[in-house]
Amino acid sequence: MVKALFPLTLKEASVKRRGKTLAGPIDLALNRDGITIVMGPNGAGKTTLLRMMHGIDRLSTGSVTWAVPDTVARAQQAFVFQTPVILRRTVLENLAYPLHLIGMAKKEAEKRALQACADIGLSGHEGLRATRLSGGEKQKLALARALIRNPQVLFLDEPCANLDGPSTREIEALLNQAKLRDTGIIMSTHSIGQAQRLANTVIFMHKGALVEHSPSSVFFETPQTPQATAFLKGDILE
Amino acid sequence: MGDIWEGLRAAAWLLISFDADLYEITLRSLRVTVSALFISCLIAMPLGALLVLRRFWARRFVIAMLNALMGLPPVVVGLVVYLMLSRSGPFGVLNLLFTPTAMIIAQVVIITPLIASITHQALRDLWSEYHDLLISLNTSLGQRVRTLLWDGRRNLLTAALAGFGRAIGEVGAIMVVGGNIDHATRVLTTAIALETGKGDFAMALGLGMVLIGLAVTVNLTIHWLTGTERAGRW
Numbered sequence A: 001m002v003k004a005l006f007p008l009t010l011k012e013a014s015v016k017r018r019g020k021t022l023a024g025p026i027d028l029a030l031n032r033d034g035i036t037i038v039m040g041p042n043g044a045g046k047t048t049l050l051r052m053m054h055g056i057d058r059l060s061t062g063s064v065t066w067a068v069p070d071t072v073a074r075a076q077q078a079f080v081f082q083t084p085v086i087l088r089r090t091v092l093e094n095l096a097y098p099l100h101l102i103g104m105a106k107k108e109a110e111k112r113a114l115q116a117c118a119d120i121g122l123s124g125h126e127g128l129r130a131t132r133l134s135g136g137e138k139q140k141l142a143l144a145r146a147l148i149r150n151p152q153v154l155f156l157d158e159p160c161a162n163l164d165g166p167s168t169r170e171i172e173a174l175l176n177q178a179k180l181r182d183t184g185i186i187m188s189t190h191s192i193g194q195a196q197r198l199a200n201t202v203i204f205m206h207k208g209a210l211v212e213h214s215p216s217s218v219f220f221e222t223p224q225t226p227q228a229t230a231f232l233k234g235d236i237l238e
Numbered sequence B: 001m002g003d004i005w006e007g008l009r010a011a012a013w014l015l016i017s018f019d020a021d022l023y024e025i026t027l028r029s030l031r032v033t034v035s036a037l038f039i040s041c042l043i044a045m046p047l048g049a050l051l052v053l054r055r056f057w058a059r060r061f062v063i064a065m066l067n068a069l070m071g072l073p074p075v076v077v078g079l080v081v082y083l084m085l086s087r088s089g090p091f092g093v094l095n096l097l098f099t100p101t102a103m104i105i106a107q108v109v110i111i112t113p114l115i116a117s118i119t120h121q122a123l124r125d126l127w128s129e130y131h132d133l134l135i136s137l138n139t140s141l142g143q144r145v146r147t148l149l150w151d152g153r154r155n156l157l158t159a160a161l162a163g164f165g166r167a168i169g170e171v172g173a174i175m176v177v178g179g180n181i182d183h184a185t186r187v188l189t190t191a192i193a194l195e196t197g198k199g200d201f202a203m204a205l206g207l208g209m210v211l212i213g214l215a216v217t218v219n220l221t222i223h224w225l226t227g228t229e230r231a232g233r234w
Ligand SMILES: Nc1ncnc2c1ncn2[C@@H]1O[C@H](COP(=O)(O)OP(=O)(O)OP(=O)(O)O)[C@@H](O)[C@H]1O
Pocket: A017, A018, A020, A021, A022, A040, A041, A042, A043, A044, A045, A046, A047, A048, A049
């Protein structure tokens, strides 16, 4: 058994670029608790928060620490970006890529990639150039590729933006399966409905600041802050 | 006009009769250029990738150098290589002047900047596409270089073909360092210059046809590759 990554602790963590604060300073302690949903209006700093938790945005102040050393933690994480990054390779090669990186034997990597391909309903498309897939298929491919190393933590940045109902349902099903396999999921979304379906914990961001961090039952029934209340009512936040 | 038709007929005859001199010269041209191309690609492609991936202190300087070297007249490159290899030069003891090796060295100096520069541009775009994913996946520098070179291979082929075109048609530098010695360092371009000077238009035209044939083939291939590139929309 791999040593647990959680809790994740952010202390005074902030990201600044060209003098502007994109997010933070944020103090936060996160335990493994199924699916954590990050919500907030456009530009609130959701993407920035996820990227700094994952360690791909340089911190300007403060720290982000996992229960294990950074290098160990990073190897156990995966990230699905807001616009999926698709390698100019076949579907199968895209899926096998993270496995090749860690030196897995070709045969074994291919076997797992084939299985993953079937799991996302892309059987028969293994040899297709992945860049030719539709938007929804690309999103599913990026998700399957992120899951292929069985990460302990999976970050997703609005994985269902631009997807229709059925595709969203498929993605949510994959996420629920991952949750059952004990993968901690931290994900941003714009959809209040999706947050209600999936969230165990909600983090609400506004103007770069962490405004509220509550269990989902609390957040949706009795939000603790005026911003979250207004957001849930459908008001447009300034 | 008569002269030209006469010449063309004779040239065609040299080609189909497998004239020994003509084929020897053509083969030597190919050998020198392909060797130079191979060495240049080995240097230029990883260099182009590193220029994209690494923000080292001399990066801007190296890019400026590449651009400067690309604009350098080949004859000047020839002159510098000549001075390096001449008996009194730093590499004089190697006795390389007026050998095919000297010509390969000159061609490497001429086409490496070109190939590195095209590689750099192509991989820069690819890297901006891949950046987040490869960082997230914790790739090592070597893995990044290999991923970019492999996934950018069509662009790299274009770069290599451009280098080939430049090298096979080059005359100034290899004339200076090779000396255009019969059965030793005579290649297509230097032979054409010589035969034209002597007034042997049949030979000059025959050689010219081979050269044009090679150039056209290479350019059509580039055209076709960049065409499929756009159509394929990788
Ligand atoms: N490199 C940068 N330089 C300057 N400003 C930036 C940079 N990157 C992001 N920003 C700004 O930081 C703010 C937060 O961006 P972020 O992408 O985290 O928001 P978000 O909550 O994910 O928004 P969305 O819902 O639109 O995806 C935005 O106002 C954005 O314009």
